Amino acid sequence: MSQTRNLRFDAAEYARRLATIKNSMAKQGIEVLCDADPANMYYATGFDAMSFFTPQLMIIGLDAEEPIVITRKMDTRAVKRTAYIGDDSIFGWPEIMCQHLTLNPMTYAAEVIRGKGWDRKRIGIEMDAWMMSPRDCDVLRSHLPNAQIFDAKLLINWARTVKSSAEIAYMRQAGRIQEKVMRVAIDTARPGVRECDLAAEIYRAQLRGTEEYGGDYSAYQASIPTGDKAGNPHLSWTDAPLQNNQAFTMELGAVRHRYHAPMARTVYLGRTAPQKLIDTSKHVTDGFDETVSRIRPGMTCHEANAIWERYNRDFNLEKDSRIAYAIGCCYPPVWQEKTVSIRAGEPVILEENMTFHMILGIFHDDWGYSMSESIRIGVEGVEILADFPRELFVLN
Numbered sequence: 058m059s060q061t062r063n064l065r066f067d068a069a070e071y072a073r074r075l076a077t078i079k080n081s082m083a084k085q086g087i088e089v090l091c092d093a094d095p096a097n098m099y100y101a102t103g104f105d106a107m108s109f110f111t112p113q114l115m116i117i118g119l120d121a122e123e124p125i126v127i128t129r130k131m132d133t134r135a136v137k138r139t140a141y142i143g144d145d146s147i148f149g150w151p152e153i154m155c156q157h158l159t160l161n162p163m164t165y166a167a168e169v170i171r172g173k174g175w176d177r178k179r180i181g182i183e184m185d186a187w188m189m190s191p192r193d194c195d196v197l198r199s200h201l202p203n204a205q206i207f208d209a210k211l212l213i214n215w216a217r218t219v220k221s222s223a224e225i226a227y228m229r230q231a232g233r234i235q236e237k238v239m240r241v242a243i244d245t246a247r248p249g250v251r252e253c254d255l256a257a258e259i260y261r262a263q264l265r266g267t268e269e270y271g272g273d274y275s276a277y278q279a280s281i282p283t284g285d286k287a288g289n290p291h292l293s294w295t296d297a298p299l300q301n302n303q304a305f306t307m308e309l310g311a312v313r314h315r316y317h318a319p320m321a322r323t324v325y326l327g328r329t330a331p332q333k334l335i336d337t338s339k340h341v342t343d344g345f346d347e348t349v350s351r352i353r354p355g356m357t358c359h360e361a362n363a364i365w366e367r368y369n370r371d372f373n374l375e376k377d378s379r380i381a382y383a384i385g386c387c388y389p390p391v392w393q394e395k396t397v398s399i400r401a402g403e404p405v406i407l408e409e410n411m412t413f414h415m416i417l418g419i420f421h422d423d424w425g426y427s428m429s430e431s432i433r434i435g436v437e438g439v440e441i442l443a444d445f446p447r448e449l450f451v452l453n
Contacts, residue, residue: 063139064103065314066223071141074101077216079119087181089170090117090209091197094186095388097213099315102126102142106135109188109388111155112162118175125173127166129155163193167200176201181209187390214396217385220410224316224385225433228412231318232431232442234272235311238262239320239445242309246452248301248326252281252294259309266313275310276317276387282306287323288425290418302327304334306427308416310392311443317384317392318442319414321429324450337374337426338449341417344368345447348380349415349432349439358403365417366401374419379403381415384431407434412442 078101082090092098095109102115102124113128123142128135130149137147150165170176180201184194185208198206220228241262245255259279266272282292283305290308299305308321325334348365365380379400382393392414397405399413416429428447433440 062103062137062141064141065105065227066103068141070221070223071101071103073221074216075117075124078117078213081212081216082117082119082181085181085209085212086179087209087212088119088178089175089180090183090212091115091166091180092117092183092186092209092213093189093193094183094213095188096315096386096394097183097186097217098126099388100213100217100386102136102140104136104140105315106132106139108132108135112150112190112193113188114163114166116166116170116175118173118178121173125169127162127169129162161192161196163196164200167197170201170204175204177203179205179207181207181212183211183213184208185211185395211395214394217394218383218396218411219408220385220412220433225410225412227313227316228318228385228431228433228442230267230270230313231272231311231316232444234263234266234270234313235309235318235320235431235443236445237265237267238309238311239307239322239443242307243322243324243450243452246299246324246326248303249298251296251298252283253296255299256281256294259307263309263311270313273312273315275312276389276392277310277319279310280306280308282425285423288420288422290420290425290427299326304330304424304426306418306425308427308429315386315388317387318431319384319392319416319429320431320443320445321416321418321427322445322447322450323426323428324452326452328451328453330449330451334424334426334449337419338428340369340372340374341419341426341428342447344372344374345415345417345428345430349441352407352434352439354407354409354434354436356407358397358399358405358407359401361399361407362401362403375421376417376419378418378420380417381413381432384412384414409434409436
């Protein structure tokens with residue numbers, strides 16, 4: 058019986074991506090590229106499964122018509138269901154290698170590489186991929202003694218920075234989902250509601266999506282630091298009830314076919330928020346509006362960041378972190394692409410259809426304020442992917 062393939066993009070889109078990747082490989086002198094990042098595997102082939110907790114590898118050869126995917130044998134079925142590549146490009150390592158004390162699936166990957174006649178080539182390995190362990194890298198290197206092996210330096214991640222119209226469409230859909238997610242979060246947050254119950258409603262909204270299309274699991278947790286923990290933006294939640302006269306931030310994901318549109322907002326439970334929180338909210342919102350109104354393709358990330366810094370000079374809000382980072386298709390542990398950041402000193406030039414999570418978080422030891430949007434760089438200006446009020450939410 059033939060299996061249906063559940064592809065998120067058409068053949069022309071995958072061909073364009075592969076051509077872009079190979080062009081970058083040729084420029085860097087890479088004849089064979091090895092990549093274990095599930096987001097890059099999804100981007101280049103469509104392979105989409107929760108299988109990356111065991112070693113897997115995508116291999117792209119300059120002389121090969123399509124990428125190769127090597128994964129655990131039981132997960133080869135998922136490759137056939139989700140990726141565009143043919144069966145001859147799908148390899149499954151034996152089950153005995155799964156989380157074995159001495160055996161490692163990269164020995165199998167090396168055999169595949171030798172079988173393709175690539176073992177004497179210049180091989181680039183994406184050494185910054187979270188799913189490529191030091192042991193995996195060492196085993197692969199030791200079993201390819203005749204190859205010239207070096208770091209590919211996030212080659213595919215960089216190829217992903219400028220989005221196609223099809224990718225932008227999914228991110229706009231994620232933005233529509235995010236509007237519902239944040240609305241549910243705001244409507245649920247009240248004194249006495251347990252933080253874990255708030256998180257549960259957030260996740261329910263993330264997965265339900267909209268009436269037109271459902272959501273997907275986020276690459277990162279819902280961050281809900283409360284009270285004097287609000288200055289710690291990467292905390293999740295507890296089972297403690299939300300308190301009256303308490304502020305907290307929420308940084309939440311919304312996902313459509315692995316494409317993310319994060320958003321952050323700040324809530325105060327009580328009748329009157331502290332003046333420093335009110336002032337910070339106004340300054341951050343006005344600074345965000347000022348910054349995005351002037352960002353255009355062609356300026357460097359440093360120049361874009363300088364718009365915020367010139368605005369902030371009059372208010373002196375303490376912010377030592379970057380104001381934006383690249384987003385797109387992502388898998389755990391985070392929704393970042395690990396490439397472009399809008400910050401001081403960053404020389405990368407902004408291009409049309411780059412997409413960012415622009416997060417103006419002001420964090421201190423015992424309090425914090427956060428507001429963020431997912432944005433697209435457009436010719437006429439910045440497009441904000443979700444439509445939701447940018448304000449301090451005071452709930453009583």
